[in-house]
Amino acid sequence: AQSVAQPEDQxxxxxxxxxxxKCTYSVSGNPYLFWYVQYPNRGLQFLLKYITGDxxxxxxxxxxxxxxxSQTSFHLKKPSALVSDSALYxxxxxxxxxxxxxxxxxxxxxxxxxVIP
Amino acid sequence: xxxxxxxxxxLVMGMTNKKSLKCEQHLGHNAMYWYKQSAxxxxxxxxxYSLEERVENNSVPSRFSPECPNSSHLFLHLHTLQPEDSAxxxxxxSQDNTVGADTQYFGPGTRLTVL
Numbered sequence: 001a002q003s004v005a006q007p008e009d010q011x012x013x014x015x016x017x018x019x020x021x022k023c024t025y026s027v028s029g030n031p032y033l034f035w036y037v038q039y040p041n042r043g044l045q046f047l048l049k050y051i052t053g054d055x056x057x058x059x060x061x062x063x064x065x066x067x068x069x070s071q072t073s074f075h076l077k078k079p080s081a082l083v084s085d086s087a088l089y090x091x092x093x094x095x096x097x098x099x100x101x102x103x104x105x106x107x108x109x110x111x112x113x114x115v116i117p
Numbered sequence: 118x119x120x121x122x123x124x125x126x127x128l129v130m131g132m133t134n135k136k137s138l139k140c141e142q143h144l145g146h147n148a149m150y151w152y153k154q155s156a157x158x159x160x161x162x163x164x165x166y167s168l169e170e171r172v173e174n175n176s177v178p179s180r181f182s183p184e185c186p187n188s189s190h191l192f193l194h195l196h197t198l199q200p201e202d203s204a205x206x207x208x209x210x211s212q213d214n215t216v217g218a219d220t221q222y223f224g225p226g227t228r229l230t231v232l
Contacts, residue, residue: 004159032217043121043207043223044160051218090160096217104173105221107160 002027002093006108013081014116021076021111023091030096033074034105035065038088047089050074061085081115088112120144121224123208129230130198138193138227140208148214149191150221151183154205166191167214198231205229 003026013019025031032051036044048059055067065076076089091108121142130136142149151163165173166185180202182194191208205228209221 034220036223041225041228043123043225044209046220046222049218049220094217104162109157109159 002031002095002104002106004091004093004106004108006089006091006111008111009109010112010114012114012116015083016080019078019081019085019113019115021089021091021113023074023076023108024072025074025091025093026072027093027095028097031074032094032096033065033067034092034094035059035063035074035076036090036092036107038090038110040087044090047076081113083115083117086113086115120222121208121210123206123224123227125227126225127228127230129232130195131232132198132200134198135194135196137195138206138208138229140191140193140224142189142191142208142210142222142224144210144212144222146210146212146222147188148211148219149185149188150209150211150214151191151193152207152209152223154207154226160207164193165214172214195229198229200231203229203231 005024034049035047038044048057050057050067058064063078088110090110092105094105124139148167153161162175163177164183169185184192205226207226208224211219211221
């Protein structure tokens with residue numbers, strides 16, 4: 001079974017500084033990896049995903065994520081944080097094989113990002 | 118977010134009530150999902166429908182009963198719930214749930230409180 005770990009419950013960063021939200025995963029075979037963001041009282045909003053190819057994936061709102069197969073990580077990054085980036089961020093993994101259970105998108109517990117003005 | 122809508126946004130019910138949650142997707146997708154989001158826990162997949170057929174029931178108690186009358190609509194019927202069922206219930210849709218790279222798009226959720 002696949003799993004996702006987001007080791008930090010909360011990340012605080014000053015506005016304008018770079019931010020990183022960490023994610024590691026465990027899955028059989030090659031992974032498909034996703035990042036979602038959740039603002040208060042809202043649903044999850046898709047940010048970006050890794051399928052194959054370039055290890056650096058660019059997504060919405062200036063976010064990017066780096067896939068590292070040897071470290072089984074998929075950290076979310078942004079060069080310059082905005083106060084409006086403050087939200088809950090979820091990493092998710094899905095196995096690349098198709099078949100029973102392949103639709104299972106497994107989420108981490110989430111990391112609360114606070115950007116301080 | 119307007120691609121997937123959910124009603125009501127908030128619901129308070131007693132343990133003996135019967136209520137239903139509604140989800141509608143306007144994205145032309147073939148798969149729909151119900152998730153439960155509780156505080157400090159990962160999202161829990163409850164049900165998956167593909168082309169209106171249920172393909173997954175993730176050991177969900179029978180007091181939760183899903184219904185998918187067509188590929189655009191998904192319901193979650195609730196009866197005799199427990200206080201621990203209080204949570205945010207999220208609906209999602211995707212183009213093809215058998216494709217690994219398939220992206221799920223979420224609605225805003227229904228905040229359910231069971232008294």
